Amino acid sequence: MSTPAARSIEVADHDAWQELAYESGWTDGLPVSPPTAEAVREIVEYLGRGRDEDIGVIPPALGIATVEQIAINCVMAGCRPEYVPVVIEGVKCMLEERFNLNGVQCTTNPCAPLLIVSGPAVTDLGFNYRENVFAGGSRVNATIGRAIRLILWNLGRGFPGETDMATLGHPGKFSFCVAENVEDSPWEPFHTDYGVDAASSAVTTFACDPPHALYIPGDDKRIMKILAQSIPALGLIAFHSAGQYMVIIAPKPARTLADAGWKRSDVKEYLFENARWNLGQLREMEILDETDHVKTHWGGVDGAPSVRDRSDNEMLPIVDSPDDIHVLVTGGSGQWWCAVLPGWGTYGGFAVTRPLEAQVSKGG
């Protein structure tokens, strides 16, 4: 049994712990479970890794995410030990350069890292991937998302008004974790788009706004046309800086599309070609300031495309390529819901997918 590296303190009872956690700033407002030495040890032993093993450094405060510190935050979040490999993989995703976690933590944009789990781990751990998938009802979804947030809070110290300068933020900053509904999806697992073998489990992180729900009943053409018309809102950060966005398609519309021959890559290609802004309309509305890149991605600054020499009937894409559009099937099967989750523009937070290295046992 290894010796804890973290400072250990005695508290009288659960209430005393809770008050201490609030006074010490160890939580963002929600109550947290006491990280008892025993519970932390249980996670470390489950992982079979050293307490001091360094998983990475969490910006902006540059707190070192050791296995033990991750375990402490996972206990506080309410995770069972078998959930923790998913948390660790999520941390590794966020620490890849293109995710730009420092920026995600500090930006004025409301974005929060969304964790997406796909593959056999979804059923092995008991994730909810049906009704209310973005909200409550499942311990594994809620506590893994919560652990990610507490790690960003306690190790990265993304504190509002100090380092986290999000003008609005969003509720996903408490917990933001979903799983793919691979059981009802008509397509290959989500992670196959990112080079992970279909039979594997994977974790993806993507910094984004909360889901904006879209109700689109009908046949495949109607679904895709309305989806394409609904996405290009002028207030999207993509209007200023492109980047990436995620589209959620519930199983019912996904099945309708697949039955009509649509593959996931077709959906991305169609949205890239059709979810666009009309240049003439932008000029007519006098909202396209072509001389100042602060106002639009289309100012021709820093390698961005310029619209100066383009005609009024040109349609401007929201992002640079179909690969900047992520399509995930999740949620309940009963209705025709879709959703769009805009990313953080060109600044970072790009989707990062990693195979789940550790085997996870079936959860309770």
Next chain:
Amino acid sequence: MQVLVPEPQFKSTETQLASRPGSLNSKVVGFLDGWGHTLEDGTIEMYPLMSQIRSGLEEKFELGGVVWQKKPHIGKPVPKEMLQEFVAKVDVVVNGECI
């Protein structure tokens, strides 16, 4: 009940605040900013807020000069070589931060 506290070790950045000059008179002030303002001819000049800070400083002090460096990306750190070259030219830096 024995609990382990969520207080990590922090990676030392080995960075300290630079010493502050007593006055900006004869000092070269560097403006480092991700934002800029594009003119009709396509050239980029300082972002209006930075321009106003510059004017304010020029009114108060006899500056030794002004250097403006636009960051290549507003969401990422400035490349090391660019930063070293910039820092070598200036005495103090006004750093623009906002994304």
